[in-house]
Amino acid sequence: xxxxxxxxxxxxxxxxxxxxxxxxxxxxxxxxKRLCELDxxxxxxVLSTCNRTEYYVAxxxxxxxxxxxxxxLQSHAGMRLRAEHLYEMERAEVARHxxxxxxxxxxxxxxxxxxxxxxxKAYRAALESGSTSRIxxxxxxxxxxxxxxxxxxxxxxxxxxxxGSVAVDLAEKIFGHLRHSRVMLIGAGEMSRTTAKSxxxxxxxxxxxxxxxxxxxxxxxxxxxxxxxxxDDWQRVLEExxxxxxxxxxxxxxxDREHVEAVRRKRRFRPLFLIDIAVPRDIDPAVGExxxxxxxxxxTLQEIAVEAKGHRADQIKACERIIDQELAKSGLFExx
Amino acid sequence: MAQWLLxxxxxxxVLGGTLGLLAVRHGYRxxxxxxxxxxxxVCQLGVLGVRGELRGKCPLGDYGEILAFLAWSLVLFYxxxxxxxxxxxxxxxxxxxxxxxxxxxxxxxEANPERVYEVNAWGEAHxxxxxxxxxxxxxxxxxALMFLVLNKKLKDHELGSxxxxxxxxxxxxxxSVVRLTALGAGILTVGIVAAFMMRRGEDALPHLVAAMATxxxxxxxxxxxxxxxITPRRMSIGVMSLFVLSLLVFAFV
Numbered sequence: 001x002x003x004x005x006x007x008x009x010x011x012x013x014x015x016x017x018x019x020x021x022x023x024x025x026x027x028x029x030x031x032x033k034r035l036c037e038l039d040x041x042x043x044x045x046v047l048s049t050c051n052r053t054e055y056y057v058a059x060x061x062x063x064x065x066x067x068x069x070x071x072x073l074q075s076h077a078g079m080r081l082r083a084e085h086l087y088e089m090e091r092a093e094v095a096r097h098x099x100x101x102x103x104x105x106x107x108x109x110x111x112x113x114x115x116x117x118x119x120x121k122a123y124r125a126a127l128e129s130g131s132t133s134r135i136x137x138x139x140x141x142x143x144x145x146x147x148x149x150x151x152x153x154x155x156x157x158x159x160x161x162x163x164g165s166v167a168v169d170l171a172e173k174i175f176g177h178l179r180h181s182r183v184m185l186i187g188a189g190e191m192s193r194t195t196a197k198s199x200x201x202x203x204x205x206x207x208x209x210x211x212x213x214x215x216x217x218x219x220x221x222x223x224x225x226x227x228x229x230x231x232d233d234w235q236r237v238l239e240e241x242x243x244x245x246x247x248x249x250x251x252x253x254x255x256d257r258e259h260v261e262a263v264r265r266k267r268r269f270r271p272l273f274l275i276d277i278a279v280p281r282d283i284d285p286a287v288g289e290x291x292x293x294x295x296x297x298x299x300t301l302q303e304i305a306v307e308a309k310g311h312r313a314d315q316i317k318a319c320e321r322i323i324d325q326e327l328a329k330s331g332l333f334e335x336x
Numbered sequence: 337m338a339q340w341l342l343x344x345x346x347x348x349x350v351l352g353g354t355l356g357l358l359a360v361r362h363g364y365r366x367x368x369x370x371x372x373x374x375x376x377x378v379c380q381l382g383v384l385g386v387r388g389e390l391r392g393k394c395p396l397g398d399y400g401e402i403l404a405f406l407a408w409s410l411v412l413f414y415x416x417x418x419x420x421x422x423x424x425x426x427x428x429x430x431x432x433x434x435x436x437x438x439x440x441x442x443x444x445x446e447a448n449p450e451r452v453y454e455v456n457a458w459g460e461a462h463x464x465x466x467x468x469x470x471x472x473x474x475x476x477x478x479x480a481l482m483f484l485v486l487n488k489k490l491k492d493h494e495l496g497s498x499x500x501x502x503x504x505x506x507x508x509x510x511x512s513v514v515r516l517t518a519l520g521a522g523i524l525t526v527g528i529v530a531a532f533m534m535r536r537g538e539d540a541l542p543h544l545v546a547a548m549a550t551x552x553x554x555x556x557x558x559x560x561x562x563x564x565x566i567t568p569r570r571m572s573i574g575v576m577s578l579f580v581l582s583l584l585v586f587a588f589v
Contacts, residue, residue, distance in 0.1 A: 170490075170495075172505065173486075173490065173500075173503075173505055173506070174490065174505060174506045174507065175505060175506070175507050176504075176505035176507045176508050265564070265565065267565075268564075268565030269565045269566060269567040269568065270565075271506055271507070271510075271568060288491070291567040291568070291569045291570070292567050292568055292569070294490050294491065296493070300493050304493075304495060307496065
C-alpha cells in the first residue's frame with residue numbers, strides 16, 4: 001500500500017483558484033468517504049483551509065491513485081487544473097510534508113498554531129466517516145506527535161508576527177486576562193478594528209469607539225458590540241479605559257501629555273496601555289514618559305513582529321532536523 | 337544540629353534559585369525551584385524546632401534566630417502565595433533573599449542559647465507576629481522588585497528576554513504587592529497590640545517606637561494607595577524602601 005498526496009496551497013495557487021477547491025468543515029468526512037469510492041483507493045483524508053486543500057490517500061498503486069485524484073479534483077472544482085497549481089507527493093515525501101504542515105512550517109504565517117487544530121479536525125472527520133485505516137491512522141498520529149515535539153522543542157511559535165497580535169500579547173502582559181479590561185478606539189480605521197477584534201477574542205469586555213464621524217463610530221461600535229462615543233467626549237472615557245488604540249488620519253497629535261495628566265488622579269494611577277498605529281502619530285511621545293503609561297507606536301510594534309518572524313525563520317532548520325529524525329526513527333514512511 | 341539544618345536550608349535555597357535561573361535562561365519553567373523551596377521550608381522548621389527546644393520558648397532570642405525565623409516566614413508566604421504567580425520565577429527572586437538572611441543567620445546563631453523558664457506569652461506573641469509580618473513585607477518587596485524589572489522592560493520596549501516572557505503580568509504583580517503589604521500590616525497590628533499588653537521595661541521603648549513607626553509607614557502607604565491612589569512604580573519603590581529601612585532600624589534598635 002502506498003501513500004499519495006495531491007493538493008494546492010498558497011505557494012502554488014492564487015486565492016481565485018484555491019477558493020474553487022475549498023471543502024467546508026462539515027463536509028470533510030463525506031468528501032473523504034467519496035475518495036475511498038475511487039478505484040484503487042483504500043483510505044482518504046481531506047484537509048481544507050483558506051490556504052490549502054490537500055487529499056491524502058492510501059492506494060495500491062500510486063500512479064493510478066494520482067490519476068484518479070486529479071480527475072476527482074477537477075470534477076470537484078469544475079475547472080481544468082494547471083500543472084503549476086498542483087503538487088503531488090508519495091511515500092516518505094508525504095509524511096515529511098504532513099509533518100511540516102502540522103508544525104506550521106508550510107503556513108503563510110510561519111509557525112502559526114491554528115493549522116494543527118485544522119489537520120486534527122480533518123483527520124477526525126475522516127476517521128468518523130470510516131475513511132481511514134491502518135496506513136493513514138499511523139501517518140496522521142505520527143505527524144501529530146512530531147508536530148507537538150517541534151512546537152515544544154523549538155521556538156517556531158514564539159512571539160507574535162502581526163501588529164495586532166503583538167499589541168494583544170502586550171495587553172496581556174500588562175493586564176493579565178483581559179476580561180476586566182476596557183478598550184477605547186480613537187478612529188474607526190481597519191487596523192484598529194482588527195486589533196480591537198483580537199482584544200475582544202482574548203476576553204476584553206467593553207469597547208468604546210470614537211471617531212470624527214459619529215456614524216462611522218456607531219457602525220463600528222455595532223460590529224464590535226461596543227459603544228460609540230462623540231469625538232468631543234473621548235477624554236472623559238479615558239478615565240475609564242485600560243487600553244487605547246488610536247488610528248486616525250489626523251495630521252498632528254491628538255493625545256497630549258496634558259490629556260493624560262488631567263485624568264491620572266481620577267484613574268487612580270492605574271496602568272494605561274496606549275497603542276498608536278497612526279501615521280503621522282496620534283499620541284505625543286511625551287505621553288510615554290508618564291509613569292503608569294505604556295506607549296507603543298506602529299514602528300515599535302512592527303519591529304517586534306519582524307523580530308519574531310526572524311526568530312521563527314531561524315528555527316526552521318531545527319524543526320526540519322526533528323522531523324527527519326522522528327521519521328527516520330519510526331521507519332514507517334521511508335522511500336522504497 | 338540547628339546550624340547544620342540552617343546550612344542545609346541555605347544550600348537548598350541556593351539550589352532552588354540556580355535551577356530557577358537556568359530554567360529562565362533556557363526559556364522553560366522548572367518545578368524544581370518550588371520543590372527546593374519546600375525542602376528549605378522543612379529544614380527551616382527543623383532549625384526553629386531545635387532552637388525552640390533549646391530556649392524553651394519561641395526561637396527569637398538572638399539575631400541569628402530572628403533572621404532564620406524571618407527567612408522561614410518569607411518562604412512560608414512564598415509557598416502560600418506562589419501559586420498565584422508563575423511559581424518558579426517568584427522563587428527565583430525569593431531564593432536570593434532567603435539565602436542572604438540565612439547566611440547572616442548562620443554566623444549570628446548563639447552556640448549555647450540561654451534557656452528560659454518563665455514565658456511571657458504577650459512578649460512571645462509580639463515577637464512572633466512581628467517577624468511573621470516581616471515575611472509578608474519581604475515577599476511584597478520581592479514582588480515589587482519583579483514589577484520594577486517588568487515595568488522597565490515594558491517602558492524601554494525590551495521584550496525579547498526570557499526573563500520578560502516569564503514574568504507575571506503587571507496587574508498580578510501589583511495586586512500581590514498590595515495584598516502582601518496589607519497582610520503584613522494586619523499581622524504587625526496584632527504584634528503591636530501584643531507589645532502593648534506585654535510586661536516591658538524602659539529599654540523596650542525604642543523598640544516599640546520603631547515597630548509603631550514601621551507599622552504607621554506601611555499603613556500610610558496603604559491608605560495613600562486606597563484613598564487617593566499612587567503610581568505603581570512609587571508604590572513598589574515605597575514597599576521596597578520601607579522593608580530595607582525597617583530591617584536596618586531593627587538591626588540597631
